[in-house]
Amino acid sequence: MKFFTKSKLWALLLVTGTSVHADVHPFTPHDLVTFHKLSSSVPSPDGEHVAFTVSQYNPDDNKSHRSLWVLNLKDDTVYDMGFAGSEPLWFGDGLLGALTTGNATHPSQIWYSDITQFFTNTTAKPSFSRLTDYPVDISYLKYNAKTHQLAFTAEVYLDGSLETAKRKNAEEANRFDTGVVYDQLFVRHWDTYINPQRWRQLFVVQLKHNASSIGIDGHAVNIMKGTKLETPVAPFGDVSNFDFSPDGKQIAFSARVLGKSAAWNTNLDIFIVPTDGSSRPKSVSSKNKGADSYPVYSPDGEYLAWLQMATPQYEADKNNIILYNRKTRKTQTILDDWDRSPESLLWDPNDPSRLLITAQDKGHVKILSVNLSRKRKRATVSELVSDHTNGALSVVKSRKLLVFEQSSSTRPGEVFTFDLADRDGYPRRRTRFNDEKLVEALTSDPEEFWFNGANGDKVMGWLYKPVAFNAAQHSYRQYPLAFLIHGGPEGAWNDGWSSRWNPQVFTGAGYAVITINFHGSTGYGSRFTRDIIKKWGAAPYKDLMKGLDYALEQYTFIDRRRVAALGASYGGYMINWINGHTNRFKCLVNHDGIFDTRSTYYSTEELWFPELEFGGRPDQRRAAKLYDRWNPSAYVKRWKTPTLVIHGEKDYRLPVTEGLATFTALQRKGVPSRMLYFPDENHWVLKPANSLRWHKEVLTWLDDWIGARWTENGNATEVAEPVEEGKGFEENGEDGKEESDRIVMQDAVEENLIDM
Secondary structure, X not given: OOOOOHHHXXXXXXXXXXXXXXXXEEOOHHHHHHOOEEEEEEEOOOOXXXXXXXXXXXXXXXXXXXXXXXXXXXXXEEEEOOOOOEEEEEOOOOEEEEEOOOOOOOXXXXXXXXXXXXXXXXXXXXXXXXXXXXXXXXXXXXXXXXXXXXXXEEEEOOOOOHHHHHHHHHHHHHOOOOOOOOOOOOOEEOOEEOOOOOEXXXXXXXXXEOOOOEEEOOOOEEOOOOOOOOOOOOXXXXXXXXXXXXXXXXXXEXXXXXXXXXXXXXXXXXXXXXXXXXXXXXXXXOOOOOEEEEEEEOOOOOEEEEEEOOOOOOOOOOOEEEEEEOOOOOEEEEOOOOOOOEEXXXXXXXXXXXXXXEXXXXXXXXXXXXXXXXXXXXXXXXXXXXXXXXXXXXXXXXXXXXXXXXXXXXXXXXEEEEEOOOOOOOOEEOOOOOHHHHHHEEOOOOEEEEEEOHHHOEEEEEEEOOOOOOHHHOOOOOEEEEEEEOOXXXXXXXXXXXXXXXXXXXXXXXXXXXXXXXXXXXOOOHHHHHOOOOOOXXXXXXXXXXXXXXXXXXXXXXXXXXXXXXXEOHHHHHHHHHHOOOOOOOEEEEEOOOOOHHHXXXXXOOOXXXXXXXXXXXXXXXXXXXXXXXXXXXXXXXXXXXXXXXXXXXXXXXXXXXXXXXXXXXXXXXOOEEEEEEOOOXXXXXXXXXXXHHHHHHHHHHHHHOOOOOOEOOEOOOOOOOOOOOOOOEEOOEEHHHHHHHHHHOOOOOHHHHOO
């Protein structure tokens, strides 16, 4: 029998109009990969419409189909433009442009359409015309509507020419040998081998407007020509890495500072450059040796603001807001005493004294208003949108309307708005692409809990009950637990949607889910986040064990005999660490995790990360002790727990050899184990078909050890009595929890080394 919450049943009746729909079912991996995915929402200049892209995967043909959509803000009607574009942008109130996907013979270019007539006759799709015709792929588009200037990026060689890039690309493709010579790092980054002679750079071109059409007016100017600077910053940079000044005379961009040390420092600077290319880019943040990002000009052009991390090598450092007075060339720091870290930055176009930001806070990504004093020397922060996960902010100036995307743990992202003139107002949901599927696919509402973790700190976790949970039965029915461990390690389990490691897949398969935001997690203050540095197996491990203890004590419907731990990246590291420090788990799942901290240092690409986390290089004496102290491979002799190992060939962050080494150790010791290998995936599993296979293998592994096919001495999976804590988790004759604490502390380095 299936159990439904009142809210689910009510929503179901609203959609079907009559009775419970026959397709109602617990959430599945198929649901996860077939939801509509919205992105790149951008409002029109008149504030009447919002353009965005929608993609959806079809398992029948194994293809994702993407289309450009437009939302009418007057009545929330949505229209499919019938054009498979990305990165939408408005050239005018009715002139909509987008980027096509390139191929070997047709580079990615911008197409546009005058869609004003479409709204009076929606039976025929708008016709799109090509705007650009450059010889190579272009991407990352930004448009200055006031000055009719278009900025885009392209990969070029040292002379900065698009035509040269086409010729040299052809020469590269047709040469007989395949060797590539490197004189410095990076050799590869994330999932791509670097071409050391090619850089992604910014171009600016003027557009000309007619009544209902636009065209290119002159040649595109490479404003980074003659340099080896690149923007956006690889591998995850986007259009937020650069911005036009209001008068169109200048662009500010974020770029990695040049030099042989690029692979072991996080030094990004903010550069300014004239849009006519009359002079070379100039850094305005060279004094800071950390990362400077997200440049935005104030609407009056008086200030340039950006986000700044002050600590070199620390990619999870707190972001401060920097204001640069363009006239005096002086900078000042805003909110340096605020213990949260802004993640995005936007000026209110109607108020030069107000910035809009997003920041993580206790399991949510909030939208906040930063209100500057008259002389810009002080600022206050107030919350606008407090719940769930919010991002992709933009403002409709004429209507004082904030447009953004919001998701939650129970719902994929949709377009929302917020009236900036009404600070006591509420977010308004504007699109509902996934409502019908969400009514059919039952999900579990997250429940927040807090417990006493390491160092006496309060630590937060989330509980998700199985979707079939019935409170009336829980006195005699118990459920297996999927204990999920996040990566980063400076990350967090937030109230937001994800197409990877989504707890709902496990609740739909009959598992309770617990997630813990251990020391090192983001959104709980700088000290809490920093507490993992040089202590990878200490406080985070204790938090996880204490959080599990708390959950098993408080939620008696969880069967403590049937607990599995699963994690990726740092979470995968922790799975290997757990295997050497406790046998309280029935089985484990390690996705792209570290096996050996020393070997990982020499094979990963972003060296600043291990050097910061472990205090230096493995060949340096004090750092070497920490690499050894927190090395999972040092405890292989204790590995006993059955483990599923997963790794992707194109994972250059933690190369596939780490997964192979983990599997080899397990197999050689005779520990039940299995390996799932993806030759075409990176650190993440991104292809929908591979996601389906990933979930099939993971859920099968869990079912075999703690789920549907689990038995203990012939007992059914429904049990009458909970098992006393600690029983069945013994190691060397000692209680498993106590033994794990003992192993963490044994042979510990001196306290001054751990804390240095």
